[in-house]
Amino acid sequence: MSFELTILGNSSATPTANRHPSAQYLNFLDHHIIIDCGEGTQSQLRKYKIKKSKIEYIFITHVHADHILGLPGLLFSMNLMQRTTPLHIFAPASVFEIIDLFFFHAGTKLHFEIFRHLTNHTKTEIIFEDAFLKVTSFPLFHRVATSGFLFEERSRLRKINVNECERFHVPFTSFNDLKRGKDFISADGKTLIENHLLTFEKGEPLKYAYASDTVFDERVAASVEGVDLLYHECTFAHDKLDRAIETMHTTALQAGMIAKLANVKKLLIGHFSSRYEDLNVLLNETKTEFENTEIAEEGKMFEME
Amino acid sequence: MSFELTILGNSSATPTANRHPSAQYLNFLDHHIIIDCGEGTQSQLRKYKIKKSKIEYIFITHVHADHILGLPGLLFSMNLMQRTTPLHIFAPASVFEIIDLFFFHAGTKLHFEIFRHLTNHTKTEIIFEDAFLKVTSFPLFHRVATSGFLFEERSRLRKINVNECERFHVPFTSFNDLKRGKDFISADGKTLIENHLLTFEKGEPLKYAYASDTVFDERVAASVEGVDLLYHECTFAHDKLDRAIETMHTTALQAGMIAKLANVKKLLIGHFSSRYEDLNVLLNETKTEFENTEIAEEGKMFEME
Numbered sequence: 045m046s047f048e049l050t051i052l053g054n055s056s057a058t059p060t061a062n063r064h065p066s067a068q069y070l071n072f073l074d075h076h077i078i079i080d081c082g083e084g085t086q087s088q089l090r091k092y093k094i095k096k097s098k099i100e101y102i103f104i105t106h107v108h109a110d111h112i113l114g115l116p117g118l119l120f121s122m123n124l125m126q127r128t129t130p131l132h133i134f135a136p137a138s139v140f141e142i143i144d145l146f147f148f149h150a151g152t153k154l155h156f157e158i159f160r161h162l163t164n165h166t167k168t169e170i171i172f173e174d175a176f177l178k179v180t181s182f183p184l185f186h187r188v189a190t191s192g193f194l195f196e197e198r199s200r201l202r203k204i205n206v207n208e209c210e211r212f213h214v215p216f217t218s219f220n221d222l223k224r225g226k227d228f229i230s231a232d233g234k235t236l237i238e239n240h241l242l243t244f245e246k247g248e249p250l251k252y253a254y255a256s257d258t259v260f261d262e263r264v265a266a267s268v269e270g271v272d273l274l275y276h277e278c279t280f281a282h283d284k285l286d287r288a289i290e291t292m293h294t295t296a297l298q299a300g301m302i303a304k305l306a307n308v309k310k311l312l313i314g315h316f317s318s319r320y321e322d323l324n325v326l327l328n329e330t331k332t333e334f335e336n337t338e339i340a341e342e343g344k345m346f347e348m349e
Numbered sequence: 350m351s352f353e354l355t356i357l358g359n360s361s362a363t364p365t366a367n368r369h370p371s372a373q374y375l376n377f378l379d380h381h382i383i384i385d386c387g388e389g390t391q392s393q394l395r396k397y398k399i400k401k402s403k404i405e406y407i408f409i410t411h412v413h414a415d416h417i418l419g420l421p422g423l424l425f426s427m428n429l430m431q432r433t434t435p436l437h438i439f440a441p442a443s444v445f446e447i448i449d450l451f452f453f454h455a456g457t458k459l460h461f462e463i464f465r466h467l468t469n470h471t472k473t474e475i476i477f478e479d480a481f482l483k484v485t486s487f488p489l490f491h492r493v494a495t496s497g498f499l500f501e502e503r504s505r506l507r508k509i510n511v512n513e514c515e516r517f518h519v520p521f522t523s524f525n526d527l528k529r530g531k532d533f534i535s536a537d538g539k540t541l542i543e544n545h546l547l548t549f550e551k552g553e554p555l556k557y558a559y560a561s562d563t564v565f566d567e568r569v570a571a572s573v574e575g576v577d578l579l580y581h582e583c584t585f586a587h588d589k590l591d592r593a594i595e596t597m598h599t600t601a602l603q604a605g606m607i608a609k610l611a612n613v614k615k616l617l618i619g620h621f622s623s624r625y626e627d628l629n630v631l632l633n634e635t636k637t638e639f640e641n642t643e644i645a646e647e648g649k650m651f652e653m654e
Contacts, residue, residue: 059392083388083392084389087389107455109421109425117415142447142454146414
């Protein structure tokens with residue numbers, strides 16, 4: 045599976061007995077990513093049997109406690125496990141300042157390098173790019189500097205049509221070239237079969253957007269236009285709209301409105317206030333605006349191919 | 350019960366699937382106290398149904414991540430719950446520096462006052478005292494400035510001998526005076542009964558000592574001499590003595606030696622390395638030196654009267 049998203053936490057500021065603060069583990073085209081890192085993230089990783097050692101990238105939206113408090117502990121544990129692989133952290137400067145103070149007072153010397161990528165919440169910009177994946181940060185509208193993240197498959201491989209390849213006796217060793225769109229030429233140069241006869245269309249690149257925390261704002265819809273999967277915060281039900289505006293959060297209804305405006309394929313809602321024991325109250329409200337919505341349930345994995 | 354100690358975490362640096370970093374909740378003579386505050390403490394409090402709102406005192410031994418990472422989140426949650434009661438925190442200056450930076454970047458304004466009591470790891474000193482409880486900090490010997498804490502019942506009340514009081518028709522309203530050692534005088538001034546005929550001995554004041562983290566050092570035994578209950582760290586089994594010395598921790602055997610040297614009544618061991626799945630390995634080793642030892646098991650409550 046090229047896209048596997050595991051929810052590690054879906055609670056807003058205060059954790060509940062069974063809900064942890066914001067954190068997700070994303071395996072997207074073999075990039076191992078943590079998005080936000082609330083208190084208890086390292087324990088959640090252990091619970092869901094995700095190895096800390098394989099994490100390569102951490103993306104932090106903003107400096108609020110429920111999005112960052114798991115970060116120092118995770119880094120300390122990685123260090124204690126003698127990690128030497130570099131780690132890339134994308135975050136506002138303030139997050140690094142806090143980590144540095146922790147390390148300074150604890151007298152910790154890291155065995156691995158941290159590449160610091162400072163995010164800028166005032167604009168949309170590409171913050172990571174390799175042959176397979178592109179990550180763009182975009183402005184969210186919260187009480188402190190906050191960025192959302194758009195994870196995009198950069199180039200997509202064609203799919204092998206196994207039956208046709210067998211019929212033409214195409215060897216496995218040619219599959220990588222075929223996936224990249226090349227025609228088949230036999231080793232002796234005699235046979236030529238055009239690529240489209242041996243492969244299927246590659247389809248559209250997958251896109252996943254993460255938008256938390258933010259007040260309802262149509263500019264967010266523009267930033268996440270047409271994505272396959274959108275995670276959007278939904279702290280309150282709409283009867284708490286005043287509180288949502290005051291604290292710069294989104295209501296369940298508004299999360300559905302953003303998904304509809306942005307014409308996304310599917311919506312995940314999370315970052316729930318601890319006052320809601322039955323999350324279906326929020327889900328049902330969101331669905332009045334956008335039917336294809338699911339709760340970002342802790343421990344649940346969302347897959348796309 | 351005048352002394353109730355609930356273990357919230359017993360893991361050293363790296364949490365395991367079912368063990369959290371250092372934290373304890375102590376209710377001693379109606380003083381509601383947190384000792385150390387590792388990552389996940391607020392979730393553990395919720396799990397064991399201890400209300401955050403009643404916490405009045407927090408004692409932090411040192412600035413290492415596994416002893417403090419739960420503190421900012423706990424404070425943020427208290428604030429979100431509109432706490433107005435002041436909170437007393439006893440900790441090294443570095444801990445306040447980190448909290449301040451968190452608050453500054455998060456733009457948080459607290460609704461309640463935090464009284465800051467800076468600990469000094471270089472000496473033994475009384476850091477809290479009221480009519481019922483006295484707390485003394487004492488030096489531990491770790492990689493950073495670390496203090497242990499001795500919690501002592503300050504004055505003890507005599508116990509009412511209910512049978513004798515009934516026989517002499519002593520009214521309930523006189524019990525408070527009797528507990529404080531006064532003789533009984535009837536309202537008409539005619540009857541006098543000496544206190545010792547109506548009450549039992551008050552016994553020795555209860556003492557609890559918390560010693561984590563520290564390398565084995567006989568000065569710790571001197572600081573915790575004769576306590577009723579000693580919590581002592583025990584990160585490794587004795588076959589890892591080299592590692593214990595290098596990281597300035599204690600082995601299971603050494604924890605037992607301290608308890609024996611200090612002539613304490615009972616020992617609790619904790620702060621276990623994540624490498625030990627079966628904690629009985631450590632318990633058995635400690636017991637070769639000090640028989641009356643228990644594991645500081647998470648969720649377990651230790652009581653004394």
